[in-house]
Amino acid sequence: MPPSDIPAADDGAQTHVQPISITPIGAPLTIEDVSAPGGCGDGCGCAGGDIDIDADLLDEFVTEQVLVRLETEPAFLARSIAALAAADDLDPELTEEIEELESDPVLLRDVLAATRESLPDMESDAVVLLFRYVIDHVALGPEELPLEDRVMIEWRVEPAGV
Numbered sequence: 001m002p003p004s005d006i007p008a009a010d011d012g013a014q015t016h017v018q019p020i021s022i023t024p025i026g027a028p029l030t031i032e033d034v035s036a037p038g039g040c041g042d043g044c045g046c047a048g049g050d051i052d053i054d055a056d057l058l059d060e061f062v063t064e065q066v067l068v069r070l071e072t073e074p075a076f077l078a079r080s081i082a083a084l085a086a087a088d089d090l091d092p093e094l095t096e097e098i099e100e101l102e103s104d105p106v107l108l109r110d111v112l113a114a115t116r117e118s119l120p121d122m123e124s125d126a127v128v129l130l131f132r133y134v135i136d137h138v139a140l141g142p143e144e145l146p147l148e149d150r151v152m153i154e155w156r157v158e159p160a161g162v
Contacts, residue, residue: 080156
């Protein structure tokens with residue numbers, strides 16, 4: 001859901017969305033990762049600062065959404081990898097990180113075979129690579145929204161059939 005589609009708070013306050021880096025999602029998130037003062041630092045104009053969420057709850061929610069897509073869309077990972085490979089506007093640091101992670105054949109094999117059952121046993125680098133493949137970014141909406149509306153995952157590819 002684009003930021004403009006987020007319902008405004010009842011008090012008429014301006015609604016804002018806080019983009020967060022997916023870097024820490026493969027590893028445990030901290031509140032500092034999500035609610036960094038002054039915004040994300042990427043020049044996106046996000047509000048930053050006043051957004052707060054339990055890091056474990058966010059991590060569990062995003063992980064569950066990834067697992068659901070892996071389970072319900074057989075080609076999801078392959079389509080995501082293809083979209084990432086075709087992207088011409090990737091950050092050079094992200095490209096370097098992905099190339100480094102992909103250079104480990106065991107890690108890459110684990111990612112390509114990822115399931116709900118295997119994810120808990122995967123190395124943290126494998127989880128990071130999986131999330132890099134499938135998620136572009138995660139944004140947080142206002143605290144008054146329910147979690148499923150507040151956490152907005154920008155996927156590399158739209159759900160199949162959309």
